[in-house]
Amino acid sequence: MGGEANSIMVSPFSASYPQLAERPVGKQINSIYRQRLGQFLDQGQYKKQGLMDKLYHVRISGSPHVKLHVWSAPDLSRPTFEEATKKENEYRKTQKGESFGPSWSTHWFRVQFTLPEEWEQERQVEFHWDAGNEGMVWTDAGKPLQGLTGNGNRKEWVVPKEYREVEKEQTIYIEMACNRMFGNPAGGDVIQPPEPNNYYKLSEADLVSVNTDTRALYFDFTVLADAAREFPDNSYESHQALQVCNKIMDAFIADSGSNSSIKECRKIAKTFLGNDIDTSKLYDSDKPALIQGIGHCHIDTCWLWPWAETKRKIARSWSNQCDLLDRYPELRFCASSAQQYKWLEEYYPYAFDRVKQHVKDGTFQPIGGSWVEHDTNLPSGESLVRQFLYGQRFFESRFGQRCRTFWLPDTFGYSTQIPQLCRLAGMDRFFTQKLSWNNINKFPHTTFNWVSLDGSQVICHMAPAETYTAEANLGDVKRSVTQHKSMDQDPTSLLVFGKGDGGGGPTFGHVEKLRRCRGISDTVGSVLPRVQMGRSVEDFFDRLEKKAATGETEFVTWYGELYFELHRGTYTTQAANKRNNRKAEILLHDIEYLATLATIDGKKKGYKYPKKEIDGMWENVLLCQFHDCLPGSSIEMCYDDSDELYAKVFKTGGNLLREAMEALGFDDGDGDGKVLPKAVNTLGWERKGLLHLPTKEEPGRYGLVVDGGMDVVPPYCFADAASVKQSDENTFVLKNKDLEIVVENGAITSLYDIKSKREVVPKGSKANQLVIFDDRPLYWQAWDVEVYHLNPRKELHATSSTTITESGPERVAVSTTTQISDKSWIKTTISLAASIPSSNQPSQVEVDAEVEWHETMKFLKVEFPTTITNTSASYETQFGIVSRPNHYNTTWDMAKFEVCCHKWADLSEHGYGVSVLNDSKYGFATVGNVMRLSLLRAPKAPDAHADMKRHHIRWAIMPHAGGLDERTVRAGFEFNFPVRTAHHPDPRSLDGLLEAFKFREGSSPGLVVDTVKRGEDDEDVSNGDMPAKKGRHVILRVYDSLGGRGRGTIGLGGVRVSKAWKCNLLEDEGEVVEVGEEGIEVELRAFEVASYKLRLV
């Protein structure tokens, strides 16, 4: 029995499984085998033994196959192709190894190349060019083909079919720009001011036949090695990837890297990557994908290079993309900024046509709907409107489509009315990622509803890979899930890839890597989320919107601003630029208002609404609001550029204003100064106040603006004129009917509200006190002011005795000079005007400051300690008010230690408050009862000379009985908008017209008519971009400034209107609004921005 039983027990497999161990086999030490992977793609000591030595079959350079001639453009000029290839330009012979410079210079190369006969059958031939700087390949007929990046990046131009005939000399041109992608850094730190003397060595000018299998294996191995390194240690897939990589290396070594071994290696790779990775077809399956890849190229409109270079960057970057879109059917590319498209259209018509064709095909996707990727903290409400109006109109006129997604991946925080304005501009989606840079609190959502002050919402998505310049590595794909914060609602995300900031966009390598990532998901499984290509950002949001609409999910909400917890210095840096922005916005407002009136009732026949000039001004102002320009984070050259543009804006604007006034019948006559001029109030309410009208004989002459803003009458003897007296050594008392101010050594030690019987400055404190802080952020100098700057606070003390500079009765003033250092000083003039009879506006203490500023990493502020108690302060923002804590309870509260305000900030308690007005500042802090206006910073990078000059700044302190209300809103406007004055032979003839488009008495006081302009497409106005429409229209932009439902009547002052509509920002007509005898009745919800289109009879 025993024998039989034994035979049954024998395993059928034992024959193949040896009974005796053949040899010892060790456990693989994973860390060592993982480190070994580095050898395969090594560029150093193992290069010859690894894959990198096998990338190309043959490489040739120099004569007779590559002949180079160069012409250097003079004086750092950037000539066009035609200018550069003029016959008289002498091209001299050159060669690899020669260096070219200095920084910002341009050199044109004529490249004559001849492919050797034996290359007839080569699969891929490339011309490699690397001088460590940027370049552009041109045909000899002047067509820009493709950009070159340098330093190993995008150095290849794939020689197209028409240039592949062997033994035939071909000619191309290469335009070399002596800057890198990030300008001309001095050393390794890119944000230091540019080095003017960089020279660039031409290291490659080679014809190369590419071993396409090796190149494919390079990407196989890159992604596999990432999988081995980045998949969780405890996952089978990580171990599997490591085994595959080591097998590939072993196979390669076994056959000395022969072509057949490379083919074998690829076979091994495909066991993990799948068999479909060599075509776009792998995306054809309809397997659900969590991640949608979209190519993008962030081109900062200026930053570490000037605008002129940006124009070339756009042409380089987008030409590359057109080329890549032809070669990779699954690639989709999106690009924002109408201005960039406009530059391309103007300077590179061939490249623009190529883009246009791809837009038509749906592969090149315009996005963003704005003129530039602008800052959103600092521009006025109307500027934000115009970013959309000019942006969307450009996209519609050139491509027949408007954008639906507002795209601001890199802007420094997002103000609270953006969702409302987006919705009104036809956009219901918003994309960014910048809040991932917060250095205090982690923003808690990836996909959510972002809600405006008025309740309007957009779907916001913040790419969880936390970049808009992803290298499309496996890690980016992985992080799109591991860092996703809204998984409970929806797990999908966008992966925005492509080189950026300095331009560039996706490279072929990015697309190749993504194919392999997708291959892994399809082959190995869900350890790597699946990537989908070939769609648009709109497709992505469509799905989210649908999911929300069907109730499948409910996205969480975020109310109010998306405050960026970094870059708080950008509210203050480059003061002159910010001041110019404010002044230009105001000038444009007044021009549009007066020009509109002039076209309705032009006294001067033939007056035409100066649309073209206004467009030009707006486009320049909008351009300067780019997110590195207005915030102050660009190099000095960019501010030379913007200074020039602003000068142009002010010059044109001055002329337009004068012409509009003339058309209304005003003249510059009456030079003797005896007759007081008439005042034109461009604001939407009755304005009263003192007006300085100096003449040669009477430099201290004043007028009093009264009655609807139209008349100026001489100031009569004020019952309570302003007075000033010296009460002690260096102590002065300034007084009017409302306020009594004590100025001691230049600071206000008492500010007493006579009617309210209230002291505003706490005992022992000093208001209008200048303070200086040490300002050394962790890294980003121009951008950041860090929380610790508040610690070493230094009070500045007057260095001159205070003198009375104006003694009344209309106005009194005292001036004091304070030495800041041996190079810097500030002269402040504190003034008080006589109380204005029957004015509702509270008296203000006005301060005029002249600052000579030459400091290093210092921050100048002015403080106003108050006797107000509250836990939050209010700040004017675009079309509204934002309330922020003035305490540090939580880290979210504390993070707002420096915030953005527009024309005013306010700290109020029940029954009383203090507003601080300014004429050109945006940085503010309220800590407890101390209000602090930020004046000047002194960063040394990236502009070594930022703000080192003379500055003029005005601010005012306005205590007020009662809470925050329209008096502060109006005071903010009046402090900034000048009363325009001129003489008029028959001012009564304008009575009606000058009352038009203003709220009538009895309307809610929070309602503000912000903008009055003509319709974009009116036949007598249209610039021709879009089809003109019959009729003449006035557009009114109105908003509720206080945050409460408001009702009112907009008067028409005799202007005949046949029909009126509510419209959106793009001036599409919506519901009809009744036009009554009195005017137009409107009702707005809290903080609503409403536009109305009025058809003139």
Ligand SMILES: [Zn+2]
């Ligand atoms: Zn940027």
